[in-house]
Amino acid sequence: MRRYALVTGGSRGIGRAIALRLASNGIPVVINYQSNVEAALAVKSEIESAGGEAELLPFDVGNLNEVESAIDKWESAHSEDYIAYLINNAGIRRDGMMFMMGNDDWHDVLNTSLNGFFYVTRKLITKMMMRKHGGRVVNMASFSGVEGVAGQTNYSAAKAALIGATKALAKEVAPRGVTVNAVAPGFIESDMTRDLNEEELKQTIPMRRFGKAEEVASLVAYLVSDESSYITGEVININGGL
Numbered sequence: 001m002r003r004y005a006l007v008t009g010g011s012r013g014i015g016r017a018i019a020l021r022l023a024s025n026g027i028p029v030v031i032n033y034q035s036n037v038e039a040a041l042a043v044k045s046e047i048e049s050a051g052g053e054a055e056l057l058p059f060d061v062g063n064l065n066e067v068e069s070a071i072d073k074w075e076s077a078h079s080e081d082y083i084a085y086l087i088n089n090a091g092i093r094r095d096g097m098m099f100m101m102g103n104d105d106w107h108d109v110l111n112t113s114l115n116g117f118f119y120v121t122r123k124l125i126t127k128m129m130m131r132k133h134g135g136r137v138v139n140m141a142s143f144s145g146v147e148g149v150a151g152q153t154n155y156s157a158a159k160a161a162l163i164g165a166t167k168a169l170a171k172e173v174a175p176r177g178v179t180v181n182a183v184a185p186g187f188i189e190s191d192m193t194r195d196l197n198e199e200e201l202k203q204t205i206p207m208r209r210f211g212k213a214e215e216v217a218s219l220v221a222y223l224v225s226d227e228s229s230y231i232t233g234e235v236i237n238i239n240g241g242l
């Protein structure tokens with residue numbers, strides 16, 4: 001029986017760094033993505049060139065049917081293995097002041113971050129972790145969900161809800177040896193933050209720089225390691241002092 005990690009949105013940015021880091025720690029990694037197959041293949045080959053193991057599992061985390069059928073397919077092909085480490089990282093931004101926000105911008109952001117977390121985690125918690133006694137869930141929240149950011153009511157709401165779900169689920173599954181934690185990054189260099197005015201924003205950050213995806217990946221690697229076995233239901237900020 002082998003323990004795999006599933007990283008949703010593992011093809012780019014923070015998810016990519018997490019996939020590379022977990023693989024370098026000897027964990028076989030399942031890289032989920034939605035549409036950018038070239039980016040996902042590049043991560044897979046980077047992991048393999050470094051001697052690690054990776055496979056691709058595309059699905060839209062916000063589409064229940066896709067989630068269920070992709071994970072069922074994975075399970076059928078891996079009857080001896082299970083996904084013991086789940087990193088709910090897939091997320092999108094659709095910023096705008098609330099008085100101008102369209103219905104789709106509200107629903108799409110909540111659907112990806114929050115419903116995506118629910119669909120994937122419910123499937124793996126019930127089908128794999130609970131029966132096998134042990135596992136780790138790490139949810140990618142955000143500074144925006146902890147503090148609230150103007151222009152991001154949709155994103156702040158999704159990430160704040162994810163934090164609530166993290167704390168509640170942690171209490172449900174703790175007796176079965178499963179830990180559930182959230183990571184709340186501030187500004188991290190990635191495609192998601194490429195359109196922001198970095199020069200201006202970094203003046204608001206005590207460390208005067210954006211974080212690196214690898215710095216977030218180190219924290220996630222800690223949360224899935226044996227070193228963090230007594231930490232659950234926590235939200236760990238990683239934001240340069242923001």
Ligand code: NAP
Pocket residue numbers: 008009010011012013014015032033034035036037039059060061062089090091092112113140141142143184185186187188189190191192193
């Ligand atoms: P990113 O560079 O835009 O990458 C997003 C990743 O998520 C891609 O791999 C993308 O896949 C995938 N994805 C998007 N929608 C998906 C869906 N419906 N189903 C499956 N995969 C999907 O974003 P990032 O900056 O790395 O952010 C990763 C996470 O960290 C997000 O949850 C974000 O909210 C959170 N976060 C980021 C920052 C930051 O400053 N960057 C700060 C706080 C929190 P494709 O390549 O197929 O599109």
